[in-house]
Amino acid sequence: MGIGGSIFLIAVGAIFTFALDVNVGWLDLDVVGWVLMLAGVIGLVLTMWLWQSRKRTTVARDTRAAVPPTAPLPPAQGRVEEYHEVRRDDRAY
Template sequence: MYIGSSIFLIALGAILAFALAPGLIPFLDQQMTGYSLMVVGVIGLIASLVMAAPRRRLRTTESRQATDPGTGEAVTHRETRDTGL
C-alpha cells in the first residue's frame, strides 16, 4: 500500500463516518465501516513511511593487517564508509 492509497482510505473513511447521513446505505453500518477504513489507512500510511525511510549502513571497504614497529604486535586497519544520511 502506498502513501496515496492510504490517504484515499483515510478520506473515504472520514466521509463515511462523518459526512453522510446515517441510514443512507441500509445494509451497511456506515460509521463502523468509516472508522475501519480510517484505521487501515493510518496503518498503511505508517507502514509506507517506514518502508520509504532511508536506510543507514556501515560498509567495510578495505581491511589490512600490519605490525606495529614499536611493539611488534599485529594491528588491523579497517576503512569504513557511512552510506546513510
Template sequence: MSLGAGIFLFVIGAILAFALNVQVTWIDLHLVGYILMVAGVVGIILGIILLTRRRRSVATTHTSVDPATGDRVTRRTSGDDDII
C-alpha cells in the same frame, strides 16, 4: 500501499464515519468508515517508512598498469547493497 492511497482511504473513511447520514440495513457505514480510517493510518505509516528508507551503493575503483604500454588503467564498478 503508497502514501497517497493511505490518505485517500482515511478521507473516504472519515466521510463515511462522520459526514454521511444514511442508514443502510445490510451494512453499518459508520463502522466501515472507522475501518477505512484505520487502514488509511496504517497505509500512511507504511508510506512514510518506505520513503525514509535509504539506498546505499558501493563504488569500487581498480587501478593497474598496462604491461604493454605502461599506462595506468582505472576501472570503476558500482553495485547496490541489500538494505538491512
C-alpha cells in the same frame, strides 16, 4: 499501498463517518468509515516505516588497470563507473 492510497482511504473513511447520514439497513457506514480510516493510517505508518528503513548506498568501481604502488601514476585513463544500490538494514549481504 503507498502514501496516496493511504490518504485516499483516510479521506473516504472520514466522508463515510462524518459527512454521510444514510441508512443502508444492515450496513453501518460509520463503522465502515472508521475501518477505512484505520486501514489508511496503518498503511501510512507502514509505508513511512519502510521508506525510513531503506538505506541508499553509492558504489564506485575503478575500471582502470591496477598500478603498483612504487610506479609513477599514469595519466587518468579509463573510466569510473558509479551506480546506486538500495539496501535494507535488516538483511545480511
